[in-house]
Amino acid sequence: MTLMDALPTPRLRWEGRHPNIVLVSFSCIMLAAFWVFDVVSMAPNRIVLGTGHGALEAFGWPGALLVTLLLACIGILAWQPSHRHYRALLAAVVFIMALMPVGLMASSYLLIDPELPQARLGIGAAYWLVLFVLLLCLVELRLRLNLTRIWPTLLLCGVALVWWLCAAFGLGALALVQEFRARDQQFLSAVGQHIKLVSIAVSVSIVLGLALAMLMRRYARLQKGAFAVLNFLQTIPSLALFGLLLAPLAWLAANVPFLGQLGVSGIGTTPALIALIAYSLLPIVRNTYTALEQVSPDTLEAAKGMGMRAGQRFWQVRLPLALPVLLEGVRITTVQAVGLTAVAALIGAGGLGTFIFQGLGQAAMDMVLLGALPILMMALVVDAGLGALAEALRPGGTR
Amino acid sequence: MIELSHVSKRFGDEAAVDDISLQVPKGKFCALVGTSGCGKSTTLRMINRLIEHSEGDIILDGQAIDAYDPVKLRRRIGYVIQHTGLFPHWTVARNIGLVPRLLKWSATDVQYRVAELMHLLGLPVDEFGHKYPHQLSGGQAQRVGVARALAADPDILLMDEPFGALDPITREKLQDELAKLQARLHKTVVFVTHDMDEALKLADHLVVMRKGQIVQQGSPLALLQNPSDPFVESMLGGLERGLKQAALTRVKDHMTSMGPTLPAQSRIPGVFSLRQALSMMLRDHCDRLTVVDQHDMPVGELSLRRIIKEAQLDNGNTRE
Numbered sequence: 033m034t035l036m037d038a039l040p041t042p043r044l045r046w047e048g049r050h051p052n053i054v055l056v057s058f059s060c061i062m063l064a065a066f067w068v069f070d071v072v073s074m075a076p077n078r079i080v081l082g083t084g085h086g087a088l089e090a091f092g093w094p095g096a097l098l099v100t101l102l103l104a105c106i107g108i109l110a111w112q113p114s115h116r117h118y119r120a121l122l123a124a125v126v127f128i129m130a131l132m133p134v135g136l137m138a139s140s141y142l143l144i145d146p147e148l149p150q151a152r153l154g155i156g157a158a159y160w161l162v163l164f165v166l167l168l169c170l171v172e173l174r175l176r177l178n179l180t181r182i183w184p185t186l187l188l189c190g191v192a193l194v195w196w197l198c199a200a201f202g203l204g205a206l207a208l209v210q211e212f213r214a215r216d217q218q219f220l221s222a223v224g225q226h227i228k229l230v231s232i233a234v235s236v237s238i239v240l241g242l243a244l245a246m247l248m249r250r251y252a253r254l255q256k257g258a259f260a261v262l263n264f265l266q267t268i269p270s271l272a273l274f275g276l277l278l279a280p281l282a283w284l285a286a287n288v289p290f291l292g293q294l295g296v297s298g299i300g301t302t303p304a305l306i307a308l309i310a311y312s313l314l315p316i317v318r319n320t321y322t323a324l325e326q327v328s329p330d331t332l333e334a335a336k337g338m339g340m341r342a343g344q345r346f347w348q349v350r351l352p353l354a355l356p357v358l359l360e361g362v363r364i365t366t367v368q369a370v371g372l373t374a375v376a377a378l379i380g381a382g383g384l385g386t387f388i389f390q391g392l393g394q395a396a397m398d399m400v401l402l403g404a405l406p407i408l409m410m411a412l413v414v415d416a417g418l419g420a421l422a423e424a425l426r427p428g429g430t431r
Numbered sequence: 432m433i434e435l436s437h438v439s440k441r442f443g444d445e446a447a448v449d450d451i452s453l454q455v456p457k458g459k460f461c462a463l464v465g466t467s468g469c470g471k472s473t474t475l476r477m478i479n480r481l482i483e484h485s486e487g488d489i490i491l492d493g494q495a496i497d498a499y500d501p502v503k504l505r506r507r508i509g510y511v512i513q514h515t516g517l518f519p520h521w522t523v524a525r526n527i528g529l530v531p532r533l534l535k536w537s538a539t540d541v542q543y544r545v546a547e548l549m550h551l552l553g554l555p556v557d558e559f560g561h562k563y564p565h566q567l568s569g570g571q572a573q574r575v576g577v578a579r580a581l582a583a584d585p586d587i588l589l590m591d592e593p594f595g596a597l598d599p600i601t602r603e604k605l606q607d608e609l610a611k612l613q614a615r616l617h618k619t620v621v622f623v624t625h626d627m628d629e630a631l632k633l634a635d636h637l638v639v640m641r642k643g644q645i646v647q648q649g650s651p652l653a654l655l656q657n658p659s660d661p662f663v664e665s666m667l668g669g670l671e672r673g674l675k676q677a678a679l680t681r682v683k684d685h686m687t688s689m690g691p692t693l694p695a696q697s698r699i700p701g702v703f704s705l706r707q708a709l710s711m712m713l714r715d716h717c718d719r720l721t722v723v724d725q726h727d728m729p730v731g732e733l734s735l736r737r738i739i740k741e742a743q744l745d746n747g748n749t750r751e
Contacts, residue, residue: 334516337481337589338529338579339506352520 052110054172055121059107062162066099070156072136074143075207077150078396084156090139099135102128103162106169113176122173122187125166129191132163133198140205152207154398180423185416192409207398208405219387223406226383229301229376230369230410233308238362240309241316248321255321262314270372273310274379277303304373304381311372312365319361323354356422363418370411374403432457433478433587433619438487440473440643447473449643450487455636457586458617462634464627464666470643471623475589478621479508491587506530509580509588509618513595515572517564523575524549524560530583548578551612570601577609581616588618594629606632627666631655631675639663652679677705677738685741686722686731694729695719701730705738 070084071091087096105124109117140153170184199209212219248255268276281303327350335345377385384403391399433455440448448470455461463471476482478489480501489496496504517526527548528541536544546556552574564572573593580588594602610633613620624630630637631651638648639662647659655676658664668675683701697715699708701722708720718735 328514328516328519330512330514330516331518333481334510334512335518337479337505337510337512337516339502339504339533340529341502344533349518353518 049112049114052113052172052176055110055113055169056107058165058169058172059103059110062103062106062165063100065158065161065165066103069158069161071158072139072143072156073154075152075154076148078152078207078210082152082154085139085143087158090143090156091135092138092142095135095138102131115177118173118176121169122177125169125173126187126191129163129166129188130194132159133195133203136206137198137202140203144205151205152210152398153203153205154207180420181416182420185413185420188412208401211396211398211402219402222382222384222386222403225381226370226373226385226407226410229304229308229373229381229383230366233305233312233369233373234362234366236305237309237312237316237365241313241320241361244313244317245320245324248317249324258317262317265310266314270307270311270375271378273307274303274375277306278379281306299380301381303379304376308369308372308376312369315365315368316361319364320354320358323357323361324350326357327353355425359418359422359425363415363422366414366418367411370407370414374407432490432492433461433621434488434490435474435478436488436490438474438477438484438489440470440477440482441485446643448477448484451640451643451645452487453638453645453648455619455621457619459635460613460620460622460633461636461638462622462624462630463638463640464624464630465640467625469640471640472591473643474640475591475621475623478587479505479510479589481505506533506583507585507587509583509585511573511576511580511588511590511593513592515564515576517572517575517579519564521563522560523554523562523564523567524556526564526575527578527582529579534583536583544582545578548581551581552578552608554578568601569597570605573597573605574608577612581618586619588620590620590622592623592625595624595626602629609633627668628675631679639666652676655679674706674709677709678707680705680741682708682720682722682733683731685737686733687737688731689729690732694721695732697721698723698727698729699733700725705741708733709735709738 066087069086071087071089073082073084075082087099090096091099102124106121109121109124113121136153136155136159144151144153170187173179174181174184199206199212203209204213244258248258265273278299282299331349331353332345335349340348373381373383374385374388377383377389384407387403388400391397391401391403435454436452437450438448438452439446439450451470451474453461463474465471473482477484478491478496480496480499491499491504517523518529521529524542524545527545531541531544545560549556549559554571554574559567559571559575564575567575576593580590594605597605606629613633622630622633634651636648637651637654639646639654641662647654647663654663655667655672658667658672664672681701682699682703682705685705686701695717697711697717697720699711699720699722701724711720712718712735720733721729722731722733724730
């Protein structure tokens, strides 16, 4: 043994680690956006177009410096990432997101003239961009840390709570909050109506879709035809489908009194539901069908050979094994329906789309946001919730 | 007792199985061997009515299988397939307990039976009972497959290339275990394989099939000594046939009593096969072995000349 062997091998601290290019570039993008684009905009009243304000004006130099440091911190931590760094990064991302409404409070204090009660603060391009990129960071971190889907959702719920508290108590000047306060009852009923439309449409299409998928398995000839029809339905633009339903349903309502009494009419909930169900059927049927067909023939053969009856094979073997893929279909469908329901407002079905179209009509972007943001959040919640459920139902805990 | 007489299966004009007759007496192990597509799997699956036969009679314990309710018939026949067909969403214990539960055994009976079978197949319940199939090795999974087939204690066991997907070492181990199990349980087994060595090792009755027909059937030794045509001969390994035959004969059945000469250096237990004896002679460069009993006491001797003479005698006898 030589002396060299006895000495400990000098180990480089960062041996074998490479910068996480994704997060580093995200950090650069956020820094650039923060300094180049408007952070907030300020308008003296609802009609006048707001004037944009950069980072220094919005936060003052201490605030701008703090934000810069925080955003740079993401890039620095991602330069030589370890597991601990990724966890720190996750904490930093969540912290920044929770800090964002506080920043808005600071700029409303700095920019809003108390003499002008109508003055309102708009969220600027930089803010949206940073928020968007932070969400992307979260996706990347989820993959790096190998977290289940439920974790980011829980964290985001926490962040949303902070936003909500700030909006309720310290952000009266924010245009979005003002729009909400002007029509809070209307907002709540719109959310309720939106959820109602989505849940009716999705549950009806689950029942119809399951039945259709079963029929397709029994009658092979039906399969081609049904998929062709469903695919065709999917290609009709949603607006056109709503329009196309108008005339026949109005005719039905006028000529079949029973249907009229049930609430069928050319505009409103009925055509909206019909269109939503038509769109929802394809993903449900497709996933249900593939889910049921992809169950290993060996397993089914064994089930038959062991002496299980057809019903037992279906309920105890085929369906449980198909469930994760089937639920995936429900998830896709629900997320799609949440978005599509916004369009249904055009034919008087209500829901959050009402604000979007009213806002577009009045060129009031904040009102559009009042409709769009809850839709976005609903879609995210549905996505995460059903995704987590499908994950939990994987056969035998295979993850 | 399983009896097939003039059984055929046609898919359209194509005959997958063409007029085969065969008998598997109670407690015997019958192996169906042939190249792929020869109809051996189809034959097996006709017995538990996964495929309905087109012509002929399949008789089980004196009654034609058409008279049974297919579901009830399958519940009294154990069935093992190549890729195990275990239910991936069920634990090992639940998989094994399937047929007893279908037969409405009480929960405690099922639990007791599962534990018993897992013990029998060398899978401790505490360690494996709660595992899922994807957590098992190939060999363990197929043991579970065998346990599941045996769960309701059926008289008949159908095995469709059960060890075909396993590595050679695991396969051999499971073959040995199956042989031991069969020596204890005496099930009536129909075993499909394309591996002639596996069939020779396990079977009491060997059936060689080609293009839906039985080419030759009989005891493994009879087939080795007297293959009826070149196809059977090539299935049996051509030039290797002599060694395969030697593998089926035990040393103690052919040894002679100790002669006046000095005992040979190399010793071989009497339960070993002539093939192993030949291998030992090649390894030790000798033409004589001392045969010993389980206590390593010499009980006789075996010479190369004797082995060759015996083979001559055996084959001569069957030809007559």
